[in-house]
Amino acid sequence: MKSSIAVISSMLLVFSGIALGDTSMDRIMSALESGELSNTEAVDLLLQSVMDWDNLPARFMEGADIVPCGTPAILEACRLRGDMDSPLANRPTLSGPEHTFNSPDGLFKIHWTDSGTDAVTLNYANSIAIASDSSWKVQCNEMNFITPPPDNMVGGSDLYDIYICHLTGGTLGYTSPGGEYHPPDSTQACSASHIVMGNDISDWGQRACVVAHEFQHAIQFSYSYEESTWFMENCAVWMEEMVYPDVNDYLMYITYGQNPLRHPWMDIRSGAMYWYGGFTWPWMMWNKWGYESVREVWEYCAAVSGSNIQPAHDSMFADHGTDFETFFMDYGCWRWFTAGNWFSGCGMYNAEVSTWTPGPRVLPYHYTSTLPFSGDQTASYKPQVFGIHWIKVDLTDFQDQWIEMAFNGYDNLEWNLGVIMQDTTGRFYFNWYNCDPTTGEYTVSVGADGWDFAIFFPAFMTNYPMNHLYTFEITALGTGIEGSPSNTDLLNLNVSSNPIQAGDYVTFDLPSDGNARMFIYDMSGRVAATLIDEEMQAGSHSVQFEESGLSNGTYFIMLFASDQISGQKVVLTR
Numbered sequence: 001m002k003s004s005i006a007v008i009s010s011m012l013l014v015f016s017g018i019a020l021g022d023t024s025m026d027r028i029m030s031a032l033e034s035g036e037l038s039n040t041e042a043v044d045l046l047l048q049s050v051m052d053w054d055n056l057p058a059r060f061m062e063g064a065d066i067v068p069c070g071t072p073a074i075l076e077a078c079r080l081r082g083d084m085d086s087p088l089a090n091r092p093t094l095s096g097p098e099h100t101f102n103s104p105d106g107l108f109k110i111h112w113t114d115s116g117t118d119a120v121t122l123n124y125a126n127s128i129a130i131a132s133d134s135s136w137k138v139q140c141n142e143m144n145f146i147t148p149p150p151d152n153m154v155g156g157s158d159l160y161d162i163y164i165c166h167l168t169g170g171t172l173g174y175t176s177p178g179g180e181y182h183p184p185d186s187t188q189a190c191s192a193s194h195i196v197m198g199n200d201i202s203d204w205g206q207r208a209c210v211v212a213h214e215f216q217h218a219i220q221f222s223y224s225y226e227e228s229t230w231f232m233e234n235c236a237v238w239m240e241e242m243v244y245p246d247v248n249d250y251l252m253y254i255t256y257g258q259n260p261l262r263h264p265w266m267d268i269r270s271g272a273m274y275w276y277g278g279f280t281w282p283w284m285m286w287n288k289w290g291y292e293s294v295r296e297v298w299e300y301c302a303a304v305s306g307s308n309i310q311p312a313h314d315s316m317f318a319d320h321g322t323d324f325e326t327f328f329m330d331y332g333c334w335r336w337f338t339a340g341n342w343f344s345g346c347g348m349y350n351a352e353v354s355t356w357t358p359g360p361r362v363l364p365y366h367y368t369s370t371l372p373f374s375g376d377q378t379a380s381y382k383p384q385v386f387g388i389h390w391i392k393v394d395l396t397d398f399q400d401q402w403i404e405m406a407f408n409g410y411d412n413l414e415w416n417l418g419v420i421m422q423d424t425t426g427r428f429y430f431n432w433y434n435c436d437p438t439t440g441e442y443t444v445s446v447g448a449d450g451w452d453f454a455i456f457f458p459a460f461m462t463n464y465p466m467n468h469l470y471t472f473e474i475t476a477l478g479t480g481i482e483g484s485p486s487n488t489d490l491l492n493l494n495v496s497s498n499p500i501q502a503g504d505y506v507t508f509d510l511p512s513d514g515n516a517r518m519f520i521y522d523m524s525g526r527v528a529a530t531l532i533d534e535e536m537q538a539g540s541h542s543v544q545f546e547e548s549g550l551s552n553g554t555y556f557i558m559l560f561a562s563d564q565i566s567g568q569k570v571v572l573t574r
Helices: 004-010 024-033 039-051 071-081 122-142 204-223 229-243 251-255 280-289 291-303 309-319 324-336 351-355
Strands: 099-102 108-112 160-165 173-176 194-198 373-376 391-394 402-409 415-423 427-434 441-447 453-460 470-478 505-510 514-521 527-536 539-544 553-561 564-572
Touching: 024 039, 024 071, 039 071, 071 173, 071 229, 099 122, 108 122, 122 160, 122 204, 122 229, 173 204, 194 204, 204 229, 204 291, 229 280, 229 291, 280 291, 280 324, 291 309, 309 324, 324 415, 324 427, 324 453, 391 470, 402 415, 402 453, 415 441, 427 441, 453 470, 505 514, 505 553, 527 539, 527 553
Parallel strands: 108 160, 160 194
Antiparallel strands: 099 108, 173 194, 373 470, 391 453, 402 441, 402 470, 415 427, 415 453, 427 564, 505 539, 514 527, 514 553, 553 564
């Protein structure tokens, strides 16, 4: 099966074919695509949506969703104009005498005034300077993202310029590369930029997070200003947590509005407020391989001119022995184990995700405790490309039985089907399957014994605007069905005794050759020991349980192999 992300490359505009929300920017772009606006008119309105929102025509502002970051609108205006060298978004002219000072670390020049609508206090300006230095320290010095290029002295020096102005319409800040200096020796679409910060962000934590967010955009423009905005915003929100882990201002994006937990059927590249909640995508990269993997995507973007976000993802995934399709299906599982579903040994997101309430959303049409149970995609929540639904079955009344899911997606389109088996005491299993490419069908049976829930999730994988339709039927096959396959025990992870002691064995099966990784997690979610991380042949295997350095207590053994995940809770005694 081909890598599904490759189909995105046919997009002509950043948001072409992708569902948008209801922001002023979305309305302007929709009017442009329908022919109601010319490119020039759209450019002017996009700039106005950031810099003079109160005076937008009523149809673009009344009832529109508030967008805290104006960078996407500025960047889209630059792209529509087709001339990044033009001074499209000029450096701001402040409402009073312009004061400047350098940040404590000498990295930024802060421009502010104490008069007129843009007025702030010196303390306010100082707080932005301090947050800017912190953002540079974490993102550039510690995480080794490249630094923004100098701006050819436009702001009076080659320090990075931040202006503090009055912004309206809910915009808290923006970063602009329009008309900025492009280093002539750069091999990529590298641009200097400047940041504009709002002058009325009363909460210090939010103010600091906005600085971290916008400075990440400045860094992104150092790699390539030609990339898709959805990943830019995903990374910028994720970076707020990297710089200020104790503030947690980002939680608003996963609790309210459109996001990958509450709206899993939406395209992961969706615009509007979804791309803020989409920080879960780079967060998964970070938790899986470290922050270097996110930086690696941007490094691959810089290696080739033009919009390169799709092959950049593919290259990074290949470096880590996987591909987009596998990572995306894992993403469906990782998102499930958030909020109340998270437990310390699940081997996925870190403990922070337990605060991502209310958590993954199961539509009322997709939950049952009785069988047989049938349904479809529902009329209002059809899965978009790279969208999923979670279909949950309570297995309380079906212990010792087999459960069968017969899925039927629309013909001649690409569908996948994921299966999660969940035990609320701290055990789960995950696998996924390719549906028939012609019929869209796949049938899977699972053994319910010992499990609390089965969660099936269909995934629509074709970049096609129509017929995102499917049906399903879930039935109980009864007990003692000879020869019924249980797709929940393909890895057959088991321990020779529980409570477990040093010298006992952990046994498992590998259905195919490949890398096998087995970790011991403590109750905090930390990897306490590694039992296996190597290439292994298909077949049955055992590994001796090594408890060196571990104290008595409860642990989780997690096995990752053959695109499957299996785990078991154990108690260590001596």
